[in-house]
Amino acid sequence: MIVKSATFVKSAVTPAHYPPADRPEVAFAGRSNVGKSSLINRLVNRRRLVKTSSTPGRTQLINFFLVNQNLYFVDLPGYGYAKVPAKVQRTWAPMVEAYLGARPTLQAVVVIIDIRRLPGREEHDLLARLRQQHVATLPVLSKADKLPRMHQLTRQRTIAESLGLAPADLILFSAKSGQGRRELWQAIERRIGLDDAPSSDHPRRSGGE
Numbered sequence: 272m273i274v275k276s277a278t279f280v281k282s283a284v285t286p287a288h289y290p291p292a293d294r295p296e297v298a299f300a301g302r303s304n305v306g307k308s309s310l311i312n313r314l315v316n317r318r319r320l321v322k323t324s325s326t327p328g329r330t331q332l333i334n335f336f337l338v339n340q341n342l343y344f345v346d347l348p349g350y351g352y353a354k355v356p357a358k359v360q361r362t363w364a365p366m367v368e369a370y371l372g373a374r375p376t377l378q379a380v381v382v383i384i385d386i387r388r389l390p391g392r393e394e395h396d397l398l399a400r401l402r403q404q405h406v407a408t409l410p411v412l413s414k415a416d417k418l419p420r421m422h423q424l425t426r427q428r429t430i431a432e433s434l435g436l437a438p439a440d441l442i443l444f445s446a447k448s449g450q451g452r453r454e455l456w457q458a459i460e461r462r463i464g465l466d467d468a469p470s471s472d473h474p475r476r477s478g479g480e
């Protein structure tokens with residue numbers, strides 16, 4: 272995918288605030304601090320389109336981005352970070368549940384798991400929830416640059432086993448080095464059946480939580 276434009280559209284809490292469901296949409300979900308926002312920035316090759324932070328719990332709203340005028344990327348708030356105030360944590364599940372139920376145009380959810388962690392209950396629950404709803408999932412192992420290549424492959428096998436998937440189903444990704452970017456784009460394009468988008472030169476805008 273050649274990314275010609277990527278712009279922040281809006282932040283939302285409830286479906287009433289979402290942009291119209293008029294384009295294919297891909298959402299990004301995962302534990303707090305797993306690298307969701309950094310992954311989106313790397314995919315669109317904009318360093319600061321989405322705000323990232325070393326403090327977990329940075330993204331607390333549902334943020335919509337428009338890519339090449341023909342595809343929405345949706346950065347979902349992260350789950351499972353204990354230090355996020357309880358009130359915020361309690362809103363996560365309903366917010367994401369409502370989102371998943373409200374987007375007929377949702378084509379795939381990129382489920383991001385830190386390569387150094389074993390998937391926990393949240394990951395299993397999320398994957399089961401998406402499967403039940405017949406939403407395609409694209410599992411990605413983030414922060415691959417933290418491990419040497421041999422160790423990456425071992426982790427890929429171990430995590431795949433814990434999820435009941437084949438190792439090749441898990442894309443090794445690094446927002447830092449760009450590893451896996453092309454592979455993830457190809458997987459997204461296969462899901463949404465998009466070819467390279469027509470050119471458009473809209474100005475970039477930073478945004479989101």
Ligand SMILES: Nc1nc2c(ncn2[C@@H]2O[C@H](COP(=O)(O)OP(=O)(O)OP(=O)(O)O)[C@@H](O)[C@H]2O)c(=O)[nH]1
Pocket residue numbers: 301302303304305306307308309310322323324325326327328329330331348349350413414415416417444445446447448
């Ligand atoms: N080494 C390395 N660090 C990464 C990578 N991706 C993200 N990080 C770092 O991990 C931290 C969290 O990244 P974010 O992209 O903000 O994570 P997030 O999942 O959006 O976090 P929340 O919005 O808080 O849920 C930041 O300090 C990033 O620089 C990666 O591929 N490699």
Ligand SMILES: [Mg+2]
Pocket residue numbers: 307308309322323329330346
């Ligand atoms: Mg984020």
